[in-house]
Amino acid sequence: MMLSVRDLRVSFRTHEGLVRAIDGVSFDLKEGEILGVVGESGSGKTVSLLAVMGLITDPNAVIEGSIRYRERELVGLPARELRRLRGSEIAMIFQDPMTALTPVYTIGWQIAEQIRAHKRISKSQALERVEELLAEVNFPNPREAMSRYPHQLSGGMRQRAVIAMALSCNPALLVADEPTTALDVTVQAGILDLVRKLRATHNSAVVFITHDMGVVSELADRVMVMYAGRVVERGSRTELFSDPQHPYTRALLGSIPPLTGEKPHRLPAIPGSPPSLLRLPEGCAFGPRCPVNYEPCRAGKPVLGDGNHAAACFRVQA
Amino acid sequence: MIYAILRRFGQMLFVMFGISVIVFLIFFATPGSDPAARIAGRNASPEVLEAVRHNFGFDRPLYVQYGLMMKKIFVTGDLTSFVNRGWKVVPAVLDSIPVTLSLVFGAAVLWVVVSIIIGIVAAATRDSWVDKLLMALGLLGISMPVYWLGEVMNLITQSRYHDTWLFSWVPPLGYKNFSDDPKGWFLALVIPWVTLAILYIGIYGRVLRAAIIESMQEDYIRTARAKGLSETRILLRHALRTSLIAFVTLFGLDFGALVGGSALLTEVVFGLQGIGKLTYDALQSLDLPMIMATVMYASMFVVVANAIVDFVYILLDPRVRTS
Amino acid sequence: MIEKDRPILETRELSKRFSIGTRFSSQGRRTVHAVDNVSLTVQHGETVGLVGESGCGKSTLARCLVRLYDITDGQLLFEGDDITAKSLAELRPFRRRLQMVFQDPSASLNPRRRVGDLVAEPLRIHTKLSSREITKRVAELFDLVGLLPDHVMRYPHEFSGGQRQRVGIARAIALNPDLVVLDEPVSALDVSVQAQIVNLLADLQEKLKLTYIFIAHDLSVVRQVSTRIAVMYLGSIVEEGPAEELFATPAHPYSQALISAVPVVETTPSGQRRRIILTGDVPSPLNPPSGCRFHPRCPIAVDKCRVERPALTEHRSGRRIACHFPTLK
Numbered sequence: 001m002m003l004s005v006r007d008l009r010v011s012f013r014t015h016e017g018l019v020r021a022i023d024g025v026s027f028d029l030k031e032g033e034i035l036g037v038v039g040e041s042g043s044g045k046t047v048s049l050l051a052v053m054g055l056i057t058d059p060n061a062v063i064e065g066s067i068r069y070r071e072r073e074l075v076g077l078p079a080r081e082l083r084r085l086r087g088s089e090i091a092m093i094f095q096d097p098m099t100a101l102t103p104v105y106t107i108g109w110q111i112a113e114q115i116r117a118h119k120r121i122s123k124s125q126a127l128e129r130v131e132e133l134l135a136e137v138n139f140p141n142p143r144e145a146m147s148r149y150p151h152q153l154s155g156g157m158r159q160r161a162v163i164a165m166a167l168s169c170n171p172a173l174l175v176a177d178e179p180t181t182a183l184d185v186t187v188q189a190g191i192l193d194l195v196r197k198l199r200a201t202h203n204s205a206v207v208f209i210t211h212d213m214g215v216v217s218e219l220a221d222r223v224m225v226m227y228a229g230r231v232v233e234r235g236s237r238t239e240l241f242s243d244p245q246h247p248y249t250r251a252l253l254g255s256i257p258p259l260t261g262e263k264p265h266r267l268p269a270i271p272g273s274p275p276s277l278l279r280l281p282e283g284c285a286f287g288p289r290c291p292v293n294y295e296p297c298r299a300g301k302p303v304l305g306d307g308n309h310a311a312a313c314f315r316v317q318a
Numbered sequence: 319m320i321y322a323i324l325r326r327f328g329q330m331l332f333v334m335f336g337i338s339v340i341v342f343l344i345f346f347a348t349p350g351s352d353p354a355a356r357i358a359g360r361n362a363s364p365e366v367l368e369a370v371r372h373n374f375g376f377d378r379p380l381y382v383q384y385g386l387m388m389k390k391i392f393v394t395g396d397l398t399s400f401v402n403r404g405w406k407v408v409p410a411v412l413d414s415i416p417v418t419l420s421l422v423f424g425a426a427v428l429w430v431v432v433s434i435i436i437g438i439v440a441a442a443t444r445d446s447w448v449d450k451l452l453m454a455l456g457l458l459g460i461s462m463p464v465y466w467l468g469e470v471m472n473l474i475t476q477s478r479y480h481d482t483w484l485f486s487w488v489p490p491l492g493y494k495n496f497s498d499d500p501k502g503w504f505l506a507l508v509i510p511w512v513t514l515a516i517l518y519i520g521i522y523g524r525v526l527r528a529a530i531i532e533s534m535q536e537d538y539i540r541t542a543r544a545k546g547l548s549e550t551r552i553l554l555r556h557a558l559r560t561s562l563i564a565f566v567t568l569f570g571l572d573f574g575a576l577v578g579g580s581a582l583l584t585e586v587v588f589g590l591q592g593i594g595k596l597t598y599d600a601l602q603s604l605d606l607p608m609i610m611a612t613v614m615y616a617s618m619f620v621v622v623a624n625a626i627v628d629f630v631y632i633l634l635d636p637r638v639r640t641s
Numbered sequence: 642m643i644e645k646d647r648p649i650l651e652t653r654e655l656s657k658r659f660s661i662g663t664r665f666s667s668q669g670r671r672t673v674h675a676v677d678n679v680s681l682t683v684q685h686g687e688t689v690g691l692v693g694e695s696g697c698g699k700s701t702l703a704r705c706l707v708r709l710y711d712i713t714d715g716q717l718l719f720e721g722d723d724i725t726a727k728s729l730a731e732l733r734p735f736r737r738r739l740q741m742v743f744q745d746p747s748a749s750l751n752p753r754r755r756v757g758d759l760v761a762e763p764l765r766i767h768t769k770l771s772s773r774e775i776t777k778r779v780a781e782l783f784d785l786v787g788l789l790p791d792h793v794m795r796y797p798h799e800f801s802g803g804q805r806q807r808v809g810i811a812r813a814i815a816l817n818p819d820l821v822v823l824d825e826p827v828s829a830l831d832v833s834v835q836a837q838i839v840n841l842l843a844d845l846q847e848k849l850k851l852t853y854i855f856i857a858h859d860l861s862v863v864r865q866v867s868t869r870i871a872v873m874y875l876g877s878i879v880e881e882g883p884a885e886e887l888f889a890t891p892a893h894p895y896s897q898a899l900i901s902a903v904p905v906v907e908t909t910p911s912g913q914r915r916r917i918i919l920t921g922d923v924p925s926p927l928n929p930p931s932g933c934r935f936h937p938r939c940p941i942a943v944d945k946c947r948v949e950r951p952a953l954t955e956h957r958s959g960r961r962i963a964c965h966f967p968t969l970k
Contacts, residue, residue, distance in 0.1 A: 040831040055543055079549075087546030094544075099537035102556050104635060113555075114545040140921070149636040154922045155695075165545070184694035184858065186919045189902035193918060211832050214904030241906055255836035257865035259888065259905050266843065267865065269836035273801040289833075 001068075002205055003029040003052070003173060008065035010044075010051050012058060019277045021047045023229040024065075026304070031172070034199060034206040036220030036237070038213060038252075040274050044229040045209045049175050052207075053092055054082040069173070088118040091166035095178040097158035101150040107134075108146030111165045118169050133164040137194060156187035163194065170202060177209045192219055213253060217241050225249050228275055228285035230301075235309035245311035248286045284314070330621040337617045338610060342384050345606050352376075353400045353606060391611055401603045407611040410596065415615070417493050418592035421584065422576045424507055425514035430569065433519045437526025437561075442553055444531060452523065459520030468513050468587030475509055491589035510588045514581060518572065525568060529561035536560075562634055570627030577623065578616030647721050649820055649852050650683040650706065655715035657698075657705050661927075673926050675701040677876035678715070680953070683820070688846065688853040690867030690884065692860060692899070696923055698876040699856050703822045706854060707741045708732060719820075737767050740813040742806075744825035749809060750797040756808045757783075757793030763815045782811040785848070787841060803834035810841065814849060822854045827862060839865060860903050864888050869959070872896045875934045876926055878953055882960040892956070892967040895935050933965070941966055 010022040022044045029035050039045040050056050052067055054074060067074040069090065074082065094100040101110060111133060112126040121129075127146065134142035137160040150158055159179060166174055176195065180188035196219065199206055208219055216223055216237070223240045225233040225248065233246040244250045254268040272289045275281060281288050283298040290297065296314040304312040311317075354371040355362070362370075371377050375386060390397035391408060399405040436456065440449045475485040487505060494502035533539065534557050542552045582594030593612055600608035631638050657676040676698045683689050691699040704710045706717065708724065717725045719735055727735070743749040750759055757779055764775050780790055786807040797805055806826060813821055823842070827835040839862060845851060857863045863870060864884050871881040872893065880893040891897045898917040919938045924930050930937050936946040945965055953963040 040833055053544060055540060057543070083546045083548065085546070086544055092541075092544040094537060094541060096537060100541045102538040102542065102560065103637060104559050106636075113547070117545060117547050117551075151637050156922060162541070165541075185860065185902040186694060186898055187922075188904070189916060189918050192904070193916075212904065213832075213906050217906040218904045252833060253906060255833060256906065257836075257839070257861040259861045259864065259900070259903055263865055263885065266840050267836040269840055270833040271837070273803050273834050274831055 001028050002031045002070060004066075004068040005048075005052065006066040006068075008048060008051060008067065009063070010047050010056065011062045011064075013060040013062070014278075016278050020280075021229055021277060022051065025226075025229075025231055027224055027231065027234065029173070029205050029207065032199065032203045032205055034195075034208060034219055034221045036216035036223045037207060037209045037226060038211065038216050038223060039209075039226035040211055042228065042274050042277060043226040045226050046177050048226075049092075049177060049207055049209060053086060053090060053175060054079075055086075055092070084118070087114050087171075088169040089171055090173045090175065091169070091171035093159075093162055093166050093174065093176040093179045096182050097155055097162055097179075098150075098182065100162050101158060103150055106147050106149055107153070107161045111146075111161070111168055114165055115168050129168065130164070133168055134161070136167070136198075137161075137164045138190070139164075155183055156190065159183060159187075159191055160194070163191070163198075167198060167202065167204075171204055174198075174204045174206045175209075176206060178211070179208075180215065181210070181212075188215075195219065213241075213256060225252075228280060229277060230285065230312065231304050232286065232313070233311040234304065239309040243309075245309070245316045246286075246313050247290050247292050247315070249311070251289075251291070284312075326621065326625045330618060333621055334614055334617050337613055338388065339384070341610055341613050342380070342387070342606075345604075345609070346380065348604070356400055356604070357403070387607065387610060390607075391614060397607045397611065399605050399607055401605040401608075407607045410608070411593070411611045411615050414592050414596050416496070417590050418577060418579070418581060418585070418594065420493075420496065420503065420507055421510055421514065421590060421592060422573065422581055424511040425518070425581075426569075426573055426576075428511050429515040429518040429522060432515070433522030433526060434565075436519065436523035437530060437565075438553065438558060440523065440527040441530035441534070441557075442549075449527075453527070456520035456523045459516045460524075462516065463583075464513060464517060465583045465587055467516065468510075468584060471509050471513050472587065493590050493592075510584055510590065513587075514576075514584045522565065522568065526561060526565050529564045530557050533557040533561045559634070563631070566627055566630050566634065570623050570630075574620040574623030578619045579612060648682045648718075649685050649720055650681075650854075651716075651718040651721075652679055652681045652706070653716040653718070655679045655681075655702075655705060655717060656713050657701055657710055658713045671927055674876050674929060675926060676705060677929075679873075679876075679878055680715075681871060681878065681881075683852060683854060685819075685852055686846075686850060687868045688855055688866055690863040690870040691854065691856045691873060692858070692863050692870060693873035694899075694923055695858070696875075696926065697873040698926070699873050700824055701876075702873070703741070703824050703854065703856055707739050707822050709741070733767075737816045738819045739822070740816070740818040740820070741822045741824065742809050742813045742826050745829050750805060752797050755794055755796060756800070759797075759808060760811045760815055763812060767816055778815070779811075782815055785814070785845065786811045787837075801834070802830050803837055806830060806838055807841065810838075810845070814845060814851070817849070818851070820852045820854070822856075824856045825858065826855075828857060828859065835862065842866065860888075860900060861905075872899065875924065875929055877934065877963065878961070879935065879963045880961065881953070886960070890968075890970045892960070892962045892969055893935075893964045894939050894941055894968075897968070898940075933963075 006026050008022055008025045009020065011018050011020045025044070025048050027035070037045045037049070047056070051063055052074070056063060063075060065075065069085070108127060108130050111130045112123065115121065115126045115129055116123070130146055131142045134145050139145045139157070139160060153161065180191050183191065192215065195206060198204065208216070210216055220237050222236050223234070224231050225246065227248050233240065233244070233249045240249065244253055251268070251270045255270060257267055270289055275285055283300055284290070284293070284302055287293045287297040292315050302312040302314050302317065304310050305317065354367055354374065354376050357374065358367050358370045375383060387397065395408045397407050399407055436452050440452045443449045475488040476491070479485050480488065488509060489502060489506050492506065494506050496503040530553070539552060539556060542556045579594040579597045581592060582598050585592040585595040586598065593615065596608065597612040600612060655676060656674070656678055659673040659675055661671055661673060679702060681689070691702065693699050701710065705712050712725050716723055719739065724732065724735055760779050760782055761775050764770055764778060770778065779793060783790060783792060788804065788807050788811070797808065800808065827838050830838060842853070843866070846853060855863060855866050867884045869881065870884045870887050871878045872895065873879065874895050880887065880891065880896045887896065888900055891900050898919050901915065901917045917940065921938050924937060932948045932950050933939070933942070933946040936942040939946065951963045951965045953961050955961050956967065956969060
């Protein structure tokens with residue numbers, strides 16, 4: 001197993017008390033696999049991956065549990081060693097390409113900076129590599145693009161530059177945090193295509209965080225659905241989309257308006273809104289919004305079972 | 319590029335024209351400012367007063383007087399003081415420029431270097447005792463009035479501890495020409511530089527710290543961390559660079575104002591015959607030609623300083639280049 | 642009563658241009674053609690969806706329709722009345738009947754005022770109702786949009802995103818408008834909440850006989866809500882037609898690419914749809930391409946497209962396309 005996360009808990013000390021953003025998340029990732037992580041705001045999907053990257057810098061954060069990357073424990077690893085992994089073996093793509101690049105340096109400079117942080121090569125060698133990378137992510141004129149500043153590129157082009165940067169050291173693991181949310185659909189289609197192609201050429205494993213079920217179903221090998229800091233369902237793409245188990249997954253899939261065929265008169269909506277992490281309901285966090293909740297749901301928190309396809313739901317497990 | 323320079327130049331002319339008209343009008347609207355009365359001296363008879371008025375052209379329409387004064391400043395350069403007869407004001411201003419420039423320039427170097435160091439160290443050690451100590455010292459620097467601090471400095475270095483090894487090198491108050499005596503020039507200005515810089519070190523250190531801390535929250539800092547860069551590199555290459563923009567704006571304003579005469583208090587305390595001192599004296603004696611000359615010089619300098627800031631902006635922020 | 646056969650809103654060759662820069666800036670004064678010659682008719686009771694990528698002019702058009710922006714060229718008619726150039730005072734009676742809901746509910750609600758006040762505000766300005774009648778009406782509105790009566794005293798930050806958007810909607814319908822322009826009303830909301838708001842909008846339309854102009858970048862949401870859809874590209878409408886028909890058989894190559902790009906949940910792994918991936922970026926509206934504005938990215942463009950701009954023409958009832966070679970099925 002390339003990445004193995006066990007019982008990860010991330011909490012933040014705030015004025016209003018301890019907020020548990022991640023509450024016991026476990027998952028595995030194989031080499032070359034694409035894992036889709038789906039959830040709404042506050043579901044903990046981003047925080048859990050920032051923890052994997054060692055990018056939670058908030059001094060009020062408490063991280064517990066285990067994150068093993070290629071048999072190395074990352075929790076508690078000295079900052080120096082973590083830094084050596086970051087950007088070279090584990091790379092990340094962020095949501096908003098508009099703000100993810102430093103505005104005062106050229107694209108070429110910023111990508112070369114990452115290469116030179118990890119490899120002992122000359123500046124000109126690094127720039128040659130940058131040109132190759134930009135060509136790989138389909139920049140029409142890579143040499144020219146290198147001398148451009150971020151604000152001179154469109155959103156789609158910036159995101160390609162960010163991807164080129166992430167790939168610069170041939171990472172074994174790529175974490176993508178909603179990389180297409182800020183982009184138009186036609187641009188998104190190009191980026192998704194690129195991610196698929198890169199997985200094929202670089203054999204990188206990808207963790208793809210999104211709120212869009214459609215994106216996950218097109219890209220992921222396996223899917224993990226999160227709600228209020230916990231994983232509620234996990235399975236292969238086929239299992240999850242053809243046979244969703246957890247009432248939340250079912251409801252979420254049901255509430256997406258169809259793109260073809262008959263329009264429903266009303267959409268099957270989920271009542272209420274995602275709970276605040278400060279005031280989580282007793283028992284199952286989805287309980288108050290769940291159409292099938294019953295006694296046990298208020299008494300305790302359901303635990304995600306073992307097995308490839310599992311749901312953290314008392315109804316399903318009963 | 320040439321176009322930008324021309325535009326700046328036009329702007330400068332416009333500012334100078336506007337300010338000179340305002341100064342001129344305010345002067346003549348000020349009670350007791352009648353220049354004829356000053357030139358004729360106390361107890362002058364009405365006839366003498368009338369004669370002076372006529373000789374100096376004070377009986378002509380204001381716009382003619384204004385035109386004459388401008389001509390005498392910019393074309394012939396022979397405008398004389400109303401107070402000290404025969405004293406030509408343009409050479410007087412030109413003579414005091416090196417004094418002010420030496421004072422402000424040296425202090426600026428000092429305050430920029432020290433405040434950048436303080437800003438970086440405080441931001442890097444945010445919320446630790448080092449940060450708190452530096453910010454407290456900065457606040458102290460801001461709170462001390464320059465004239466008071468200057469006097470205290472003088473008291474220490476000129477009298478109380480002058481004879482100890484620590485301050486025996488400090489020369490008496492006053493300015494020495496750089497071309498005549500570079501060492502003397504330097505020694506004479508060290509204490510004024512430090513005094514003037516202390517206030518600005520406090521302000522700039524705090525501003526830079528805040529700007530860096532703000533930059534450190536930006537998404538691109540997270541990207542830089544994800545790239546595996548060291549914290550030092552992130553701070554210096556990514557956060558500092560983008561934080562300097564606010565710093566430069568402030569610097570342009572302060573530097574322009576100081577060179578234009580705002581270093582007045584420092585000049586007075588240390589007996590330096592700079593622009594500030596000149597303006598101060600001219601205002602005391604309501605000497606219009608001198609006021610006009612120093613104001614013209616100051617407004618020119620503020621515009622020039624702003625142009626320099628714009629240029630530094632372009633170097634710092636590529637976004638300005640294209641838009 | 643209102644004449645039902647007359648369109649509620651109509652634009653005739655409406656254009657909106659912005660000038661940027663000054664004569665003295667390096668590139669001189671330049672013009673952005675944000676909305677270019679848009680002719681659109683909206684009938685009573687229907688929902689017209691405007692779709693297109695960012696920068697296509699859909700939001701600018703929406704703001705022109707409620708006269709938040711001045712119109713550069715062309716005409717805007719509200720029930721046959723030309724309101725293109727009406728002054729603010731002359732617009733007042735129309736403002737009541739023409740409302741707008743914005744994308745970000747937290748940005749469009751004053752955080753320092755109670756939501757009851759916010760909803761009551763248009764009533765105070767535009768009606769002569771007593772404060773008692775206003776309170777009654779606000780309670781009625783809260784009930785209509787699915788908020789509880791005691792929510793009146795709360796501040797916007799005490800609400801979730803979905804509830805805030807309900808407040809925004811309550812405010813928009815307070816004066817019984819006829820037409821509501823909705824600019825990305827669900828985009829800022831969580832997926833699980835979007836459907837509630839979509840349903841609420843449908844209910845209100847039925848109950849209050851509203852006409853909607855609905856703007857969103859989420860195509861499946863637009864399809865769900867709209868009866869008719871106009872696809873925009875670089876400031877112009879490239880295709881228009883009944884929602885389901887347009888999605889099933891898009892005729893303009895841009896509409897085809899746009900619709901094919903939407904990722905949909907596939908339950909069977911083999912069921913991948915054919916996807917058209919466009920190359921290049923949307924050109925700048927400062928310097929739009931010659932001929933058909935889509936030609937640089939169009940997979941079927943020929944020489945004619947580079948020279949001659951296709952007009953938006955009606956190919957069959959209710960179906961207009963601006964393309965020399967539309968795919969008609």
